[in-house]
Amino acid sequence: MGSKTKKVPKASSKVNKEATHYHHGDLRQACLEGALKFIEQGEPNFSLRDLARKIGVSHQAPYHHFKSLGELLAGLAEAGYSEFANKLLEARSKAKGRALPAMGLAYTRFAYEKPHHYRLMFLDARVRIGEHAGLGAEAERSFSELLKGVEHDYKSQRLSRAQILSKAAAVWSFTHGLSCLLLDGRLDICGLKAPLSQKDFDGLSPV
């Protein structure tokens, strides 16, 4: 592309973190942002070289910040989980009565609004949860939000820990399955189409 896009080597008047460096300013961040754009615009199979071209660096540069494509994607997934957990938290804290219906709807809404990000987080085989420190942590935070919702809605029933976990597993399974099937349009046959309303969701949800 343009050869006049000279980067700014002077981005360091006050270095505070560990980024904002050198030639590109902050290549690591640029990689994440560029990759995010690819994903959000529906091209989750972009190559590392595509990414390097888009950013305007050599095809090898990203390797100095990410061991592999998988690690880069894991970084994106982690950010996704963070936002996801916040959405769940928000739904729970705003809910008047029961929390789970609102959280379930927020769950499917997230999947609907960021389908490619959702796929990256939950379905992409290239992203191996557990192989990346922060990723697993952020994913567990999402789950713990769900758990709080269950505890809230069932607190009068004095369930055992095992019963609460079982309920959470059921809720998670249903909502995840619903989101996946909706994303793939597989529920068209049932007359269901995203985005779901609260009424739609409550009509379906067995919990």
Add this chain to the structure above:
Amino acid sequence: MGSKTKKVPKASSKVNKEATHYHHGDLRQACLEGALKFIEQGEPNFSLRDLARKIGVSHQAPYHHFKSLGELLAGLAEAGYSEFANKLLEARSKAKGRALPAMGLAYTRFAYEKPHHYRLMFLDARVRIGEHAGLGAEAERSFSELLKGVEHDYKSQRLSRAQILSKAAAVWSFTHGLSCLLLDGRLDICGLKAPLSQKDFDGLSPV
């Protein structure tokens, strides 16, 4: 393997279908079987050239039977759906009382026993349902089995068509989500591990 496995170019005393041909005997079938082996042995990202090598033909030969890798995978997924539908049918017809619990368990069992096949059928982005004639048909047959299960278990309640479809969507969502999360080990945190027993499943299932 052995180099003495000369193919049978003479397989045509009575040609009945449209296969059993030429050099290889039946290359199309050989491709499907070879690809199936790759998938079942946990290498769903095999290349077309890998496949051609394994079969012992040129890397270009498969192209005469499949327009693309996606089409080949679609063929496998279709066979998977066929077996899947049969499993659901079997569970339904063998069930003494309610059909759905048995069918749900059979569903998760299939996913557990053929994880890579299940991923291919439901999660692999390379397989676009709807772009392949037989694939969509076989997938719908699976769903119609589920539908029959719902009709059976709720027939005393005289539900409307829409209500039945809604129930089916809920059951499908839950069971699919459960299978996915189990496959990825994401329910370990809840103390759940595949393969599930009927008791496990019934304890979870909200339907």
Add this chain to the structure above:
DNA sequence: AGCTAATCTTTACGTTGTCTAGATATGGCA
């Protein structure tokens, strides 16, 4: 036998991920 079409091989091209080596900039230390 000879023709046509299906089947398969060979060769070639552009792209990818990754390895290696070399260039350039940075920040700390003498």
Add this chain to the structure above:
DNA sequence: TGCCATATCTAGACAACGTAAAGATTAGCT
């Protein structure tokens, strides 16, 4: 200030991939 180890980035090379084009081989029919 000058220098150097190190972090950062570029450049070149390699094997493997998907796919296309064209040539060879075989089957089935007349």
